[in-house]
Amino acid sequence: MRDPMASARLPDTADVVVVGGGCMGTSTAWHLARRGLGVVLLEKSHVAAGATGHSGALVRQHYEARLGIRLARESLGFFRRFKEETGFSCDFRTTGFLSGTRERDLPAFEALVELLRSEGVRAERLTPSDARTMEPQLEVSDYAALVHDPDAGYADPIATAHGFAAVAVVEGAKLFDNHEVSSISTRAGRVVGVKIRGAGLLSAERVIIAAGNWTQDLAATVRARLPVRYVRGEVAILRRPVDFGAPPRIHFDFYGNTYSRPDGRRTP
C-alpha cells in the first residue's frame, strides 16, 4: 500500500508522538487526531510490519473474565461498524466460533457459558452430535459439550491497521514509515521527545509507546521496566481438500492451544 505521508517533511514538534504502526499505534493516532491533537506516528518499518500483520485477527467474545468479555464486545461492535466509523474496510467476516470441553472440565465450562450469557453473548451450548451436524468436518469425539458463538469472526489485520492509519491522516495525523525511534528523551525527569535514528530529536511532551514486542526496549531508555512477556505464535496455512464443503467456523482448541479459521470465502 502507498505510504500516505511519503512526501511530508518531519516536523520538529508534536503534541503527541506515537511509536509503532501496528493496530494499537494506528488506532491511537486516529483517536487522538480526531480529538484535535497534533499527532506524529513513527514506524521503523511499515504499517502492520509487526504482530499485527501476522495476526489471525479473530474477534471473539469467548473470554473468561467479565472485563475481557466486555472489551471484546465493544471491539466486535467496532469491527462491524469499521467502515462507517473510519470510511475504510477492515474486511470483517462473521464465521461463528466453536470450542469444546472434556468431561472433567464440564463444571467450569457450564459456569463460563452462564457468564457469557449473563454478559449478553449469544453462547449456544451444543452436544457433540449437534456440533457434528453444524460442522461435519470437526473432530468432536474428545468433547463432552461445545459452545457456539455465532457472532465471532475475523478481520484482515493489515487492512485494519492501514484503515486506522489512513483515517488518522485524514484527521490530520502525520505518519512516517522507515523512522525508528532509538530512545525517549527526558529533561529534569520529564519526557521532552524522541530521538529518531538518523534524524535527531522530535520534541513532544507526550510519547505513546505502541511498539509491540519492542516496547520494553524503548521503555528501558527511560529506565522503566514493564511486565511484558512474549509468547511465540506459529502459523500454518493449509489448503482445504476439494470435497471439504463450506468454509468452517473458527474452532479454538483450548487443550492443544491452537485455533483454526478459514481464509477468504472461496472453497478451493
Ligand SMILES: Cc1cc2nc3c(=O)[nH]c(=O)nc-3n(C[C@H](O)[C@H](O)[C@H](O)COP(=O)(O)OP(=O)(O)OC[C@H]3O[C@@H](n4cnc5c(N)ncnc54)[C@H](O)[C@@H]3O)c2cc1C
Ligand atoms: C501469529 C499471531 C496470531 C495472533 N492472533 C490473534 C487473534 O486471533 N486475535 C487477536 O485479538 N490477537 C491476535 N494476535 C495478537 C495481535 O496480533 C497483537 O496483540 C496485536 O497485533 C499487537 O498490536 P500492536 O500494535 O501492539 O503491536 P505490533 O503490531 O507488533 O506493532 C508494533 C509496531 O511498532 C514498530 N516498532 C517497534 N519498535 C519501534 C521503534 N523503536 N521505532 C518505530 N517503530 C517501532 C514495529 O515495526 C511494529 O510495526 C496474534 C498475534 C500473532 C503473532
